[in-house]
Amino acid sequence: MSSKYDVLVIGGGNAALCAAIAARRGGASVLVLEGAPKFYRGGNTRHTRNMRCAHDAATEILTGPYTEEEFWEDLLRVTGGQTDEALARHMIRESKDILNWIVEQGVRWQPSLGGTLSLGRTNSFFLGGGRAMLNALYLTAERLGVDVEYDAEVTDLVIEDSLFLAARLKRPVKGETEIRATSLVAAAGGFEANIEWLKQYWGEAADNFLIRGTPYNRGSILKMLLDKGVQEVGDPTQCHAVAIDARAPKFDGGIITRHDSVVFGIVVNKHAQRFYDEGEDIWPKRYAIWGRLVAAQPDQIAYIIFDSTVVTSFMPTLFPPIAGRTVAELAGRLELDPAALEKTIAEFNAAVRPGTFDHTILDDCVTEGITPPKTHWARKIETPPYLAYPVRPGITFTYLGTRVNKEARILMADGRPSGNMFAAGEIMAGNVLGKGYAAGMGMTIGSVFGRIAGREAAKHARN
Amino acid sequence: MHGTRILDEADRLMTVCNSCRYCEGLCAVFPAMELRRAFSDGDLNYLANLCHGCGACYVDCQFSPPHEFNVNVPKTLAVARAESYAAYAWPGALSGAFARNGLVISVIAALSMAAFILGFAALNDRSVLFGVHSGPGAFYKLMPHNAMAALFSAALLYAVFALVMSVRAFWRDIGPAIGGRADGGSIFQAIRDAGELRYLHGGGVGCYNEDDKPTDRRKLYHHLTFYGFLLCFAATSVATLYHYLLGREAPYPWWDLPVVLGTLGGIGLIIGPIGLFTARMRRDPALLDESRYGMDVGFIAMLFLTGTTGMLLLVLRETAAMGPLLALHLGAVFALFITMPYGKFVHGIYRFAALVRYAQERRTAA
Numbered sequence: 001m002s003s004k005y006d007v008l009v010i011g012g013g014n015a016a017l018c019a020a021i022a023a024r025r026g027g028a029s030v031l032v033l034e035g036a037p038k039f040y041r042g043g044n045t046r047h048t049r050n051m052r053c054a055h056d057a058a059t060e061i062l063t064g065p066y067t068e069e070e071f072w073e074d075l076l077r078v079t080g081g082q083t084d085e086a087l088a089r090h091m092i093r094e095s096k097d098i099l100n101w102i103v104e105q106g107v108r109w110q111p112s113l114g115g116t117l118s119l120g121r122t123n124s125f126f127l128g129g130g131r132a133m134l135n136a137l138y139l140t141a142e143r144l145g146v147d148v149e150y151d152a153e154v155t156d157l158v159i160e161d162s163l164f165l166a167a168r169l170k171r172p173v174k175g176e177t178e179i180r181a182t183s184l185v186a187a188a189g190g191f192e193a194n195i196e197w198l199k200q201y202w203g204e205a206a207d208n209f210l211i212r213g214t215p216y217n218r219g220s221i222l223k224m225l226l227d228k229g230v231q232e233v234g235d236p237t238q239c240h241a242v243a244i245d246a247r248a249p250k251f252d253g254g255i256i257t258r259h260d261s262v263v264f265g266i267v268v269n270k271h272a273q274r275f276y277d278e279g280e281d282i283w284p285k286r287y288a289i290w291g292r293l294v295a296a297q298p299d300q301i302a303y304i305i306f307d308s309t310v311v312t313s314f315m316p317t318l319f320p321p322i323a324g325r326t327v328a329e330l331a332g333r334l335e336l337d338p339a340a341l342e343k344t345i346a347e348f349n350a351a352v353r354p355g356t357f358d359h360t361i362l363d364d365c366v367t368e369g370i371t372p373p374k375t376h377w378a379r380k381i382e383t384p385p386y387l388a389y390p391v392r393p394g395i396t397f398t399y400l401g402t403r404v405n406k407e408a409r410i411l412m413a414d415g416r417p418s419g420n421m422f423a424a425g426e427i428m429a430g431n432v433l434g435k436g437y438a439a440g441m442g443m444t445i446g447s448v449f450g451r452i453a454g455r456e457a458a459k460h461a462r463n
Numbered sequence: 464m465h466g467t468r469i470l471d472e473a474d475r476l477m478t479v480c481n482s483c484r485y486c487e488g489l490c491a492v493f494p495a496m497e498l499r500r501a502f503s504d505g506d507l508n509y510l511a512n513l514c515h516g517c518g519a520c521y522v523d524c525q526f527s528p529p530h531e532f533n534v535n536v537p538k539t540l541a542v543a544r545a546e547s548y549a550a551y552a553w554p555g556a557l558s559g560a561f562a563r564n565g566l567v568i569s570v571i572a573a574l575s576m577a578a579f580i581l582g583f584a585a586l587n588d589r590s591v592l593f594g595v596h597s598g599p600g601a602f603y604k605l606m607p608h609n610a611m612a613a614l615f616s617a618a619l620l621y622a623v624f625a626l627v628m629s630v631r632a633f634w635r636d637i638g639p640a641i642g643g644r645a646d647g648g649s650i651f652q653a654i655r656d657a658g659e660l661r662y663l664h665g666g667g668v669g670c671y672n673e674d675d676k677p678t679d680r681r682k683l684y685h686h687l688t689f690y691g692f693l694l695c696f697a698a699t700s701v702a703t704l705y706h707y708l709l710g711r712e713a714p715y716p717w718w719d720l721p722v723v724l725g726t727l728g729g730i731g732l733i734i735g736p737i738g739l740f741t742a743r744m745r746r747d748p749a750l751l752d753e754s755r756y757g758m759d760v761g762f763i764a765m766l767f768l769t770g771t772t773g774m775l776l777l778v779l780r781e782t783a784a785m786g787p788l789l790a791l792h793l794g795a796v797f798a799l800f801i802t803m804p805y806g807k808f809v810h811g812i813y814r815f816a817a818l819v820r821y822a823q824e825r826r827t828a829a
Contacts, residue, residue: 039529046525049485108667110488114497127666129485129524135675136520254525256482314498318482 005147006461007197007454009182010154010221013045014034014130015425015446016187016455019136021105022454024144025183028461030454031179035153036216036384037189040252041134041150041190044213044426044442045396048130049113050123051102051447053438061109064121068092075120076436082434090406091432094448099124102447106136118283123440141401153222157184159228161282161419182420183457186410187450189426190398192239193251198395201237208300210244212394215251222427225402231411234399234430241291242439244394246301246320256318258387260287263359263377264313265306266348267391269297272331272340274348278442279376279457282362288437295393302391303334303455305345307383313359321387330386351382397442401430408453420454420460435461466504469542473507479526479534486520489666491519491656491821492540498641508550509637511543512817514812515663518671518679518750526748541752548809552638560805565757568765568802575801576794582606582631583790592786593675602797605786606766618800625804630812637816640823649822656818657811660685673745684738688766689811691731695773698725706754714780725773732770736763762807768795 007023008190009016012034022028034041058064071092103109110125112120119125130291141148149171156168165186169177191197193215198206212219226232248257262278263286269275276293280286294302311321324330327345328338347370355365357379365378400405403411403424410421410428425446430446465471480486487493492514500504508602518537526532549561560567564772573654583592583605596604598773610693656662663670670679702721705711715722740763779788 112486113484114494127486127488128519129483129525131525132485132519132523132666139676249531252525252530254483255485256479257528312500316481317477319481339774 003177003179005029005181007031007183007185007457008033008164008179009185009187010167011043011185011187011189011425011427012041012148012150013043013189013273013296013304013425013446014048014443015135015447015450016185017042017134017141017428018102018450019185019424019454019457020141020421021137021148021188023183023458023461024141024146024453024454025457026462027459028183030141030146031181032148033154033155033179034150034168035218035220036214038150040214040216042131043217045134045446046131046445047213047252048126048133048440049255050119050125051441052123052438053096053099053444055096055099058121058133059099060120061124063111066122067390068096071095071122075296075432075441078357078436078438078441079432079434080436082436083432087404087406088432091325091445091448094452095444096294098444098447098451101451106140107133107140107236108136119439121374130215143202148321154224156189157224157228158219159421162229162412162416162421164421166417170447175177182461184421185408185450185453185457186402186421186423186427187446187453188221189217189219189423190239190400190429191217191222192398193217194219194457197223198207198239198272200296205295205300208392209241209295210248210257210392210394211244212242212244212253212255212257212396213251216341217397219398219400222400222402225410225423229413230421231403231413231415232400233399233403233428234434236398236400237434238400239391239398241295242286242287242396243290243294243302243391245317246343246392247389248392249318250396253394257394258287259304259317260304260390261304261310261314261317261389262286264288264310264379265304265381266345266374267293267304268336268341268344269302270336271300272336274344274370274372275302276373277375279366279374279378280459289389291393292369294391300392302335304389304391305330305341305381306387307381308385308387309379309383311387317389319389321389323385323387325384325386327386329386334388334390334448345381348374348378349382352378352380352455396437397426397429397434399430399433400427401428403451404428404431406452407456408449409456420457424453424459425443464468465507467543467546469539470507470544471506471655473511473539473543474502476534476536477502477507477510479532480536483526483562486523486536489523490515490517490593490662490664491517491818492536495824503638505636505638507543508547508633509542509820510811511547512633513662513760513821514540514544515660515814516541516670516750517521517663517665518747519665519668519677521750522671522675523666523678535749537750538752541755544810544813545752545755547633547813551629551632551813552809553632554626554804557805558770560802561758563757564643564755564806565761568757568761568798568806570763570800572768572798573794575798576791578791579794579797580787583786586712587786588711593783595781595783595788597781599713599714601785602825603712605789606613606793607765610661610704610714614633614798615793615800618797621805626812629804629809634820635811636800640820646823646826649819650824652822652826653815653818656822664690671747671750672742675749678770679742680738681742683762684687684735684742686735686817687731688735691728691735691770694728695722695732695769696728698722698728722777726777729774730771732766733774736767739763740767749777760772764828765802765806767797769799785798 006028351367674681
């Protein structure tokens, strides 16, 4: 391995590989440093499955057009306006070409997966999922002559006067070394797996968070950059969280630990009390709020309670529901106060008004006279066995990042663009995604800005 | 909760996979899985035999080992598949043949070839056994055609009967198609899917074998082997028709249909098994049912032996080696026939049945 490269890419996910490939295709020598072992390479990309790209017409895998304007409106809606419009519109425009470019890098598409029909028009799914997508990108990068090192922990970045000079590296076998490069692409993700960092904003509650991705998303590169004068973007206190099964592993449970049965029952906390309208909104909006709602409950735990009439109404789950022949028995298994749970369910059942159930629309099944109400899909829970999923907050990603411009060039705290530092992917997602989320957008940010960053980094190195 | 540990594990994996579904575009197994929420023994044996072992779902899975979810579908289904062969074998008393299959196949092949050599030696004069014979009826100087036809027809009929009984048990066990519709279209679809090995393709890029690069050529080698086998079978069938309908006796000249078919088939049966054997030896142990080395290699070896002795017989049929080679070739073919229901040959039968069921389910779902 030569110790001086044109382009050094730190990170190993979608954004990093798109940057590495684009830089290599731009004529640069490229080294990719992935902090994780080979199996866990790719950060959150390994758990993704689709990408949201604008397109003017239906394709083999997309059921209809999704215009730039519609994409922009969706982004505006989910972020509540917390986005950089010029940058976001640039990304959306570039996303159109990504649909083809990513295929040229070996990635294959398929129509939307079973259970995700609502995304069939807007999102393109990776055949075989995110890890298959990564495998294809790595094979292409290797074929083009990109060097890749795994287990490569970057311990320091040498940055002088807003110029990147070198990265210090600790490797398990080969020891410490310093790698110089003409350009840097920082594509090392967020800090969602760094519990200590999360505790700065969430306190001890963060100990009860489950992390949906690998333990390697520690945000160390992000921290180094911010400490060395790079301008930050995005709310540092915020992270994207969904409700996942409390029995999931601490790290890397991925998509299969998710639950979306909220709509078919009620959700109670450890005191067997309801705390939020389970029928407020349709998927995916409710999907994205329940992580935060559970995080605000005592001990960061909650229980989705439903009955046997609805078990086949949602996707099969990894962990089976916990069952009881009576409400009291179920409460016992969940270690909740049986009397309290019986009371909560009895009051809920008494408040349910007749209606026509349809979980695909905001239907007219409502409760009356309880707080909080359930404003849609309210049906009595009365057919044993009674069932429950315990859920905890599952942290997907963080919003804090580095400010960039349209060239994916990092901006310094004083607003000047760095001479040779670029950023792509989750580490700069906060530029366009100040809050909220819409399916597949993380991959759009990764591929679009990864490709731009790689191209610009190579251009800089050649000059 | 299931009959065996491997079915318990297959059930666990299908539960994991059914809550993920990222692999549904790779092959037939996952769409079939998605039609079910719970898995009986029969369901799992159906899925196991539907799996072609391309390895793509292992390489693409975010939960494969060393992940703690330890999802290894190709290996688990390979073990379940092999166990299903024993479970459905007819008669049940012979299912033990799958336990030490390599040994069983080797012993039967050796005995069969020895029996033909000894038989030829016992029933023929030395000058006939090692004589040079040519012209129509040359082979039958060593063994009368009617004896040959009777013996091999009996062996083949037994094999077919045993296979029919086995696949009947399988078909009953996997239960009705979800949605339930059986018609000729499904069988035609299954013939196409099996004929082109539609699901041995890693979702389009090719299969995985020794590493995470989809460079595997098993599909090609399997085609050579399978179509080689069919061509050889066709050669024998045409020759039999020539014999009884036209009164033309083997050996035939090189340009005649039975020889052309047999030669092409023989070449396939030599190159194909070599390729499959090489791939088998290089295969990542993570993807393999390692305990079934004997079964995998035994069948490949039987096909190779059949192809090689047949080709040698063709090349050397006008020399003194013809007699012994004919004995070896007939011994190999006889052993191949009678071991068909008790060796790796059955994989094709169960997989075809599974593909028919899958085609039915797809037609229903569509």
